[in-house]
Amino acid sequence: MKTHCSGVINMVNAGEMNGSGNLMDFLDEPFPDVGTYEDFHTIDWLREKSRDTDRHRKITSKSRESIWEFIKSLLDAWSGWVVMLLIGLLAGTLAGVIDLAVDWMTDLKEGVCLSAFWYSHEQCCWTSNETTFEDRDKCPLWQKWSELLVNQSEGASAYILNYFLYILWALSFAFLAVSLVRVFAPYACGSGIPEIKTILSGFIIRGYLGKWTLLIKTVTLVLVVSSGLSLGKEGPLVHVACCCGNFFSSLFSKYSKNEGKRREVLSAAAAAGVSVAFGAPIGGVLFSLEEVSYYFPLKTLWRSFFAALVAAFTLRSINPFGNSRLVLFYVEYHTPWYMAELFPFILLGVFGGLWGTLFIRCNIAWCRRRKTTQLGKYPVLEVIVVTAITAIIAYPNPYTRQSTSELISELFNDCGALESSQLCDYINDPNMTRPVDDIPDRPAGPGVYTAMWQLALALIFKIIITIFTFGMKIPSGLFIPSMAVGAMAGRMVGIGVEQLAYHHHDWIIFRNWCRPGADCVTPGLYAMVGAAACLGGVTRMTVSLVVIMFELTGGLEYIVPLMAAAVTSKWVADAFGKEGIYEAHIHLNGYPFLDVKDEFTHRTLATDVMRPRRGEPPLSVLTQDSMTVEDVETLIKETDYNGFPVVVSKDSERLIGFAQRRELILAIKNARQRQDGIVSNSIMYFTEEPPELPANSPHPLKLRRILNLSPFTVTDHTPMETVVDIFRKLGLRQCLVTRSGRLLGIITKKDVLRHMAQMANQDPESIMFN
């Protein structure tokens, strides 16, 4: 039996080195070389980098041998670009499918198209000739459910029937979504960005970026967005794009076998995800750089841009919104803004910061309650209850009945002469002969006043319900609800300023820049600024937010108001707490994420953090050549450390190197099975030459191969500031502490994170993973 197992291992080794593989292998268990790290552990960045350098050097040296090898080396160099192209294509396609399906299913809650059931409301009435100016949205082909079932379109019974069916559809979509997530891919729930941030910093979560997660996340995302819940699709789209990135990188051995290189691909895929969510390629790259990625080499910058462009171009060819725009709320007006308006913009920034703080605190408290109490045992019931509440409260208010993207689009748009919504019900001057896009400020009609209090109610509702919605066991994103809250607040402030300017145009603050009869104030711009402020307050994005917003609006002249609001909201929100929503969720889950933005300013030393502390059992070490196989096996069985330092001997304690637990276990197992004469009493040695042994002693076991001869060491008086910096910049998992050359202790990443949590007066026991 030994030969068969070793035969498997040898085939694995030879196979891995030559990059071969069978097409039927995807049904087999993955070969052990692929999954070299355990689940929920951190990778060794330096080792991955050195493996990649070795591979590259081997290919370069072989490329001079023959034409075929040269072509192979060219293909290896281009494989990165091919992967980016494929990721962009698939991400763009999936985003297009999601947009089209959401468009249709959202309208399904209210009615159905009789001529072709796959058309949404707008598409159904596209070809109709019966649309009139007054009822621009109605056409006989698309009927509400009450018209279809009981042949009535007005009246109390029709309203109640529509209401009831709306709730029914919303409940069925949400129930379907949570069941699919529960049965097929539990990792598909949530936003995905906190986990992707952790994965990109070196953590392994197997299955999080798998094919089933991709499929279920795409399918259920459509369902939950259509069900009218207060969530968005941007965060889940980043997860979907990263799943595509993982899938394509597993086709090339350059990326599938190297976890470090794979994370470069995932960074670029995240950029493509944001690019198709917002139609903002540059914003996507900056988002990946600022929010998601951990190490972002310059090579990744260019490749991310390429992936984001390909994704945006693919989405544009699918053309989901029928007008060659990538996002539903693309606006394109160029009315100027005035310096005096900076004051309300900054006020909106303050509102955004305050809302961000409120949301983060409440949401984390609710998620913690879900994690620790009985509430967490009924995920399906929770989703159904929240959907029911959302649907029941949302239907009566026209601003919450429509999908959030349409609401934002309506709020961002300026009121031309032809807008028929209530927000644009201004009192028009009948003698006005101005062209369409230069309407002066007008007094508000009754429709505007109705719209204002409806918006106020909708604002309060959205603020409250989003706290309970984000974090449920369904795919949920956070960008669109935040933008909706900000847009509603901004529009209300904008209309207020506009009416103030109209009715009191002789006040000192308006006199200089706003003459009667001029178009001074654009409430749509206030909505955009409010949306940027709220999004910045919650996620603490800076540059990427401004770039996304101005790519959304196409107007470079609005950069200054957007920046003012974003900066103000970030300052206000940072005054209350340093963490954005994603970092807060990372802390809630206890992921081992060493944030590059955290500053460590305490004056502790390495001795204060290293293990073993005073009173703890001494460090478990291996000696260079005096331990037997049995000793080592006992040590491994009794402790659960991930690695052991190797010293010269128990007396001198001078450090030789570091051995990983996993590799020790496998090396001993292989040796016992394969090599002759290895028994429990065999001496295990890490030196080049075997030690002097008396005659008749069993064959010694050489394990120098698995020894890391250059572990990172610091002295005991190294300040923790430096140690934290080393861990961050090099991506270390552990670091050894020596004094005068003798090994003193070990600091692991978990110890560093616990220490930082302790210094920040948080619970150090919340760090759960290695």
Added chain:
Amino acid sequence: MLEVGEAFLGRRFSTEDAASPVTRRRKRKSRCRKRSGAEAGPDRAEMAAALAAGTTAWSGFLRLCFVFGLSFLALTGLLLVQLANAAKNFEDVRCKCICPPYKEHSGYIYNKNITQKDCDCLHVVEPMPVLGPDVEAYCLRCECKYEERSSVTIKVTIIIYLSILGLLLLYMVYLTLVEPILKRRLFGHSQLIQSDDDVGDHQPFANAHDVLARSRSRANVLNKVEYAQQRWKLQVQEQRKSVFDRHVVLS
């Protein structure tokens, strides 16, 4: 074991990391056991090495073809989309002009299939309701927009999405309701009691261990598929435990 990996920065790593994840130890053992019954003969190691060396070029070529094939598929998909756009429906392109009420004329919406450069009030609004000098004033108020869509894309997308959703629904119903009933009839009641998860949809996945242990015989495609399916079920069960039960991840 072969050793490749030169000294780099004074450290030495071999590129073969013969390591299996902790959770997969059981399967690794069963895999070894699976092959233990094979015939004795020449050393498997040498045979395997020769086989690997011989198939290197072939499998490298296969991989290359696979990559090119995938790229071709993606590009042809894109081309098809363009073709579908080119051969559009007559009704999929239009210029829409909305004209508000003017004097005694009520507001009206005009649609016409016309090219983008001709999409303005003068070409689209027919018959013109006002005469002579009023035309310019009337047209200044009108807002004309060029719109196009692809009805084929919408239809294909929605139908594909609904079919995928339907398939997933059917599979879910099968896994949660039908499979336990079938297994109960085939294997009897006793095996289901072994699982300690008493929520309905855990039942089918709970038998994955037994099925894995049983499936060691003939390595044909069908058996491989079932083996892969049972392994997938185990993974999903693990994920479900971490997310829903222990709230360790994604809380």
